[in-house]
Amino acid sequence: MKIVALLVHSCVTRDWNSCQLFDFRSIFFLVFISYLPPCENHVFYVSGTGKTMVAIRILQYWATLASYEEGEGSPILATSDSNIAVDNLVEGCANAGLRVIGLGRPEAVRPELLRFCIDRPGASSSYNLSTMDTQDGTTQQADNYYGSPSSSLSASSYKEKMKKMKAAQVICCTCIGSGADILDSMSFERVLVDEATQATESAVLVPLTRGCRHLVLVGDHCQLPPTVLSTRAEEEGLGVPLFSRMVACGVPPFMLDTQYRMHPGIAMFPSDLFYGGKLLNGVSAPERRPLAGFPWPRMEFPEARVSIAS
Numbered sequence: 001m002k003i004v005a006l007l008v009h010s011c012v013t014r015d016w017n018s019c020q021l022f023d024f025r026s027i028f029f030l031v032f033i034s035y036l037p038p039c040e041n042h043v044f045y046v047s048g049t050g051k052t053m054v055a056i057r058i059l060q061y062w063a064t065l066a067s068y069e070e071g072e073g074s075p076i077l078a079t080s081d082s083n084i085a086v087d088n089l090v091e092g093c094a095n096a097g098l099r100v101i102g103l104g105r106p107e108a109v110r111p112e113l114l115r116f117c118i119d120r121p122g123a124s125s126s127y128n129l130s131t132m133d134t135q136d137g138t139t140q141q142a143d144n145y146y147g148s149p150s151s152s153l154s155a156s157s158y159k160e161k162m163k164k165m166k167a168a169q170v171i172c173c174t175c176i177g178s179g180a181d182i183l184d185s186m187s188f189e190r191v192l193v194d195e196a197t198q199a200t201e202s203a204v205l206v207p208l209t210r211g212c213r214h215l216v217l218v219g220d221h222c223q224l225p226p227t228v229l230s231t232r233a234e235e236e237g238l239g240v241p242l243f244s245r246m247v248a249c250g251v252p253p254f255m256l257d258t259q260y261r262m263h264p265g266i267a268m269f270p271s272d273l274f275y276g277g278k279l280l281n282g283v284s285a286p287e288r289r290p291l292a293g294f295p296w297p298r299m300e301f302p303e304a305r306v307s308i309a310s
């Protein structure tokens with residue numbers, strides 16, 4: 001218990017507001033300490049309330065906790081539905097000093113983050129997650145390659161890649177990407193899903209099949225739901241994300257109640273309509289002045305309705 005208290009102190013920063021600090025400590029006591037039963041937690045974030053900072057701190061604490069386990073434990077799996085959100089996780093982990101690896105297509109990764117992508121172009125013995133070039137010039141699916149390396153070159157590449165992944169503290173990928181065959185030999189007891197309400201329930205279930213025992217879902221079920229193109233699938237309930245379903249079943253989420261993005265006048269509407277008036281403002285009106293170059297009807301209020309009729 002003394003070690004646990006020390007770890008909390010080392011992860012908490014002075015610039016957190018009281019709600020962020022309370023949420024982190026709540027998750028700490030409900031998820032991180034509890035080794036006996038597997039447990040699940042939801043973190044309810046309103047847009048602009050600092051969800052990325054709290055999510056990265058959770059990953060940072062998990063990584064610190066793993067360092068006290070025998071063999072330094074297994075890597076943490078951090079996923080999201082979009083490549084952009086995965087990039088944000090990779091960037092946050094790197095800035096926090098964590099050993100992070102990103103899985104996915106290099107062309108979908110921001111250029112400044114390619115050095116963390118295990119499939120980056122020009123890397124030694126690199127290959128793409130979806131396909132790879134063989135020695136005879138043909139292209140084979142990576143699924144077959146991951147399952148059974150067929151040549152000495154591919155076998156050495158596979159071993160090199162697995163060595164790097166097992167040495168990482170955090171592995172970031174999309175929810176669907178976590179189903180890649182290359183992860184079949186690995187187990188992830190700790191899983192974090194960012195933007196969990198933007199992903200379908202079936203997508204979120206993919207990383208959970210990797211041996212998950214401790215889960216944190218980050219999202220806002222008051223924002224837009226996942227995009228489901230099939231009308232039949234929508235009617236069958238596949239448009240309801242796992243986060244929302246768990247909240248509807250009585251699992252209490254933690255809400256970050258202070259937003260730092262919007263002008264207070266703009267934040268007033270979603271606060272009253274979606275959050276029961278509980279949304280507080282961490283920025284003042286003078287800090288969000290109207291943009292120059294537009295004839296605002298009221299300079300003190302950053303809202304204007306413009307007719308787009310021809």
